[in-house]
Amino acid sequence: MISKPIYGLIAEFDNPSSLVAAARSARAAGYRKLDAYTPFPVEELNDALDLHKNKLPLLVLIGGLLGCLGGYGLEYWTTVIAYPLNVGGRPLHSIPSFIPVAFETTILAAAVTAVLGMLALNGLPMPYHPVFNVERFALASRSRFFLCIEAADPKFDREGTAKFLELLGPREVSEVAE
Amino acid sequence: MSRDFDVSPELARDIGRLSSRARIVGGAALMLCVFGAFVSPDQFLRSYLVGYMLVLGVVLGSLAILMLHQLTGGAWGLVIRRILEAAVRTVPLMALLFLPLALGVGRLYKWADPALVSGDPLLRIKSAYLNVPFFMGRAVLYFAAWYLLASLMNKYSAEQDAAGANPAAEKLQKLAGPGLLVYGGTVTFAAIDWIMSLDPHWFSTIFGILVMGGQAVSALAFVIVITVFLARRKPMCDVITPAHLHDLGKLMFAFVMLWAYFSFSQLLIIWSANLPEEIPWYLRRFNHGWQWVGLAIIVFHFALPFVLLLSRDIKRDNRRLTSIALWLLVMRCVDLFFLVAPEFSKDSFAFHWLDPMAPIGLGGVWLSSFLLQLKKRALMPVHDPHLEEALTRP
Numbered sequence: 001m002i003s004k005p006i007y008g009l010i011a012e013f014d015n016p017s018s019l020v021a022a023a024r025s026a027r028a029a030g031y032r033k034l035d036a037y038t039p040f041p042v043e044e045l046n047d048a049l050d051l052h053k054n055k056l057p058l059l060v061l062i063g064g065l066l067g068c069l070g071g072y073g074l075e076y077w078t079t080v081i082a083y084p085l086n087v088g089g090r091p092l093h094s095i096p097s098f099i100p101v102a103f104e105t106t107i108l109a110a111a112v113t114a115v116l117g118m119l120a121l122n123g124l125p126m127p128y129h130p131v132f133n134v135e136r137f138a139l140a141s142r143s144r145f146f147l148c149i150e151a152a153d154p155k156f157d158r159e160g161t162a163k164f165l166e167l168l169g170p171r172e173v174s175e176v177a178e
Numbered sequence: 179m180s181r182d183f184d185v186s187p188e189l190a191r192d193i194g195r196l197s198s199r200a201r202i203v204g205g206a207a208l209m210l211c212v213f214g215a216f217v218s219p220d221q222f223l224r225s226y227l228v229g230y231m232l233v234l235g236v237v238l239g240s241l242a243i244l245m246l247h248q249l250t251g252g253a254w255g256l257v258i259r260r261i262l263e264a265a266v267r268t269v270p271l272m273a274l275l276f277l278p279l280a281l282g283v284g285r286l287y288k289w290a291d292p293a294l295v296s297g298d299p300l301l302r303i304k305s306a307y308l309n310v311p312f313f314m315g316r317a318v319l320y321f322a323a324w325y326l327l328a329s330l331m332n333k334y335s336a337e338q339d340a341a342g343a344n345p346a347a348e349k350l351q352k353l354a355g356p357g358l359l360v361y362g363g364t365v366t367f368a369a370i371d372w373i374m375s376l377d378p379h380w381f382s383t384i385f386g387i388l389v390m391g392g393q394a395v396s397a398l399a400f401v402i403v404i405t406v407f408l409a410r411r412k413p414m415c416d417v418i419t420p421a422h423l424h425d426l427g428k429l430m431f432a433f434v435m436l437w438a439y440f441s442f443s444q445l446l447i448i449w450s451a452n453l454p455e456e457i458p459w460y461l462r463r464f465n466h467g468w469q470w471v472g473l474a475i476i477v478f479h480f481a482l483p484f485v486l487l488l489s490r491d492i493k494r495d496n497r498r499l500t501s502i503a504l505w506l507l508v509m510r511c512v513d514l515f516f517l518v519a520p521e522f523s524k525d526s527f528a529f530h531w532l533d534p535m536a537p538i539g540l541g542g543v544w545l546s547s548f549l550l551q552l553k554k555r556a557l558m559p560v561h562d563p564h565l566e567e568a569l570t571r572p
Contacts, residue, residue, distance in 0.1 A: 096442075099442065
């Protein structure tokens with residue numbers, strides 16, 4: 001029998017600790033394309049899904065550096081090149097008084113990069129996601145905890161993975177339509 | 179999880195060994211300083227002041243962090259509480275070590291020279307505050323306040339250990355708030371008396387806080403070094419996790435930034451205003467070779483630790499975090515040198531062999547005494563209400 005391709009398999013759990021345990025077992029079994037869905041942040045999941053490393057810190061650093069150079073450059077251009085005014089006998093390029101503005105633009109650019117970079121890396125905004133095809137998934141924002149193993153995972157096997165998930169003690173395992 | 183946090187025999191032996199080594203090195207360096215005191219007493223006092231303020235920074239910074247933790251809570255503070263408590267129990271030693279400075283007031287501070295004061299209208303007015311008897315009286319008051327806070331924090335903590343009583347936890351918290359206010363007031367005036375008044379014409383209202391920021395850096399750097407030392411041995415090897423170090427690394431990072439912020443604020447305000455009574459202090463430090471010391475402080479006390487401590491991996495790594503902490507202690511010494519030394523050598527950069535000798539001597543002798551204090555008590559507050567939370571920090 002040939003069936004339609006699916007997005008993955010999703011298991012529903014009652015509480016965060018069984019979800020974390022399931023996520024750990026799935027990682028240990030070699031699954032890498034996993035995601036968990038919870039009604040509130042569960043700190044241990046970062047660890048269980050090994051989500052510590054991503055590119056965001058690097059992006060924020062680059063954003064901050066560009067903000068710093070941009071702010072300082074703007075000050076330099078305005079006070080030294082475009083409008084060279086003598087203010088209280090201070091040098092045109094007066095480093096100490098340039099620093100606060102450069103600091104502020106650093107923070108601004110880094111913060112904006114953090115928000116936009118987070119959205120971009122999360123793939124947000126996302127008007128459609130297959131997990132919503134599972135009717136019970138609405139409970140993910142209320143009282144249930146979901147672990148999804150995606151079909152894109154090299155170890156994924158429609159029947160084998162379903163059996164594996166059943167062993168983790170979920171309330172229910174469902175297929176997620178594309 | 180084992181409930182026994184007493185100092186293990188193996189640890190006691192290692193602490194004893196380190197303590198005697200510190201005593202030998204520190205003692206030898208102090209002997210050389212005594213020799214230096216006979217050869218050139220003025221230079222001895224200047225170098226001694228730098229070393230003294232460095233060690234005092236560790237002690238008082240520990241006092242502040244100890245009280246701060248009582249107000250904020252957190253797993254980070256429980257694992258270092260015994261280190262902080264041992265450090266603040268050395269306040270009597272610090273009072274004793276203050277004696278050379280007290281005896282040398284006349285040589286160290288211009289305002290203590292009556293001939294100079296009578297010829298200087300500004301100093302004549304300031305002599306209402308800057309005079310020797312009042313200076314001594316204030317010093318006594320500071321030490322009394324620090325001793326009182328240190329012994330009360332230790333006393334209540336011991337009560338908590340013995341009885342596991344919650345009233346003790348409450349007493350600690352109630353003392354911590356007012357205690358921090360007393361700390362802020364006394365350290366501000368001590369900074370004015372002992373460092374700022376080296377140039378009695380100069381004033382900076384942020385100076386007290388700048389010194390406090392430096393003390394916090396010194397204390398946290400020192401605590402990290404000792405924590406890592408303990409974490410290699412029983413019983414603390416079962417307690418300290420990378421997460422604890424990460425917390426301490428983050429705090430040290432924050433204090434480095436805080437110190438840099440205070441330093442920069444002082445520079446920005448004085449530089450922008452450019453007033454004749456304030457700017458000479460910086461002019462001395464911008465010229466004659468002193469500017470390179472200043473630049474080194476910006477790069478090695480702020481920029482380099484800042485860049486390194488941004489990294490999560492470095493903050494969770496025993497060895498690398500310890501190296502940065504030790505490095506910051508060295509830079510604290512350079513920073514204090516930069517506050518003190520240019521006052522006595524205005525026209526050229528000057529470095530004397532006593533300048534490193536006094537911090538080594540005072541640091542060694544103090545470290546030895548600190549380690550003996552550390553050995554006296556169990557290494558975790560066993561009856562603290564938040565102990566479990568600290569032990570299970572993921």
